[in-house]
Amino acid sequence: MSALGALTRRLGRHRWFGTAMRLLVPADRAIGRLTRGRVVALGLVPSLVITTTGRRSGKPRSNPLLYVPDGDGYVVIGSNWGQAQQPAWALNLLALPEAEVDVAGRRMPVRAELATGAERDRLWRLLVEEWPAYQAYVERAGGREIRIFRLVPAERGTPGAPGTAH
Template sequence: MSVLGALTRRVGHHRWFAATARLLVPADRAVGRLTRGRVVALGLAPSLVLTTTGRRSGKPRSNPLLYVRDGDAFVVTGSNWGQTHHPGWTMNLLALPDAEVAVRGRRIPVQAQVVSGEDRDRLWRLLVTEWPAYQTYVRRAGGREIRVFRLVPVGRGAPADTDDRG
């Protein structure tokens, strides 16, 4: 892990970081779109761009997210930076689980599955290992359980070497 990556993980627990990072999400989306998913989150953590279908609008909605791998699947969480409500993209996935991820410039169709029980606990530990601030986000959100999704490739799945930073 780079020094900048380690520093980012350390300051990720602070409210000012979450507030600042939320403001940078539109810029991160634009960079991800311009680089076709090759650069997301400045390469500080394994990141992808998730494109869901708006549950009300029917329009594509893209969000840069940190992820961990679980076999061929991508695992993401709707932390919403510790806010008390779930992010809109999670509600889109609940309504329409067919989505797409862009990782290293590859577009991969996926089917979203909400994870629960022991499997959720196992995947949550992986997510917290990658981004320890997720634990802080749970406290900040008043203890609300943060949704965890497994994004399973459909059709032509992602090769095992897609797991990288950005």
């Protein structure tokens, strides 16, 4: 891990850091598009771009997210930097779990599985190991449940998979 990455992980628990990062999300999206997904989150943490379907609009919505690899899948968390409200992308996944991710320039369809019970506990430990600030986000979220999703590769052509008729 680079010195800048280590510093980012230490600063991540502060409220001001989350506010600053929310303001940088549009720039991060632009950098991700320009680099075709190879650089997201300024390259400081393992990141992917998830494209969900808007639960109200039906339009594609893309968001950069920190992830942790887990077997053939990717683990993401709806922390919203510790804000009281759920992030829109997490609500979109609850409504329609099919999505696409772009990881290091490789785009693939995925299906989101909401983690519960012992599996959620296991994935939480992986996430906190990668980004210790998640502990502070739970406190800041004021008791709201922070959802954890495991994104598993979906077969193209399966019903409901992105890029297929349904």
